Amino acid sequence: DADVTQTPRNRITKTGKRIMLECSQTKGHDRMYWYRQDPGLGLRLIYYSFDVKDINKGEISDGYSVSRQAQAKFSLSLESAIPNQTALYFCATSNVGNQPQHFGDGTRLSIL
């Protein structure tokens, strides 16, 4: 969905490095999410935010932090990357009410 943009699309880095993945949206949605996808495990929720002042942990938040800089921007940070954080990361947005989530096309992160 071009309305949800993730940067970078691919990143290779080394263990111990600090990494920031960025997500921006033009959908005007208040709610934003970060997911991680590993082969055979589906998507797992890392963090989510329902508005600029709201940050909540998801299922697997350890080792990650987030920042909601504006309604349209939600970034995910790995303070000290480790190899088992190698995965595909997705950002998603949704509107209030019972509305589906809209996903970006993902960031493929490899940690050596």
Added chain:
Amino acid sequence: LAKTTQPISMDSYEGQEVNITCSHNNIATNDYITWYQQFPSQGPRFIIQGYKTKVTNEVASLFIPADRKSSTLSLPRVSLSDTAVYYCLVGPPGYSNASKIIFGSGTRLSIQP
């Protein structure tokens, strides 16, 4: 948390109807069931959502029995472009408590000519 279980993979042919079932035995009273489709190198895309009985839109139908412990996504007359991974998602309405959103592991659907 409501865990979901789906078949790992399914195969079918163009023009056939495909039914993918998701099991969610511990679904909560206010949980909705949502299905997403994912192509390689893309994010999941919403297909259909329901709470009970049957829901139909222009691309699929969703059947939910009275006990809501399972749901079936029905794709009528599939084509090669329906080859994708399909995810079943169970969670509260409006993702009001997003930490309770559970994605299934997905069903890899392969359509042959």
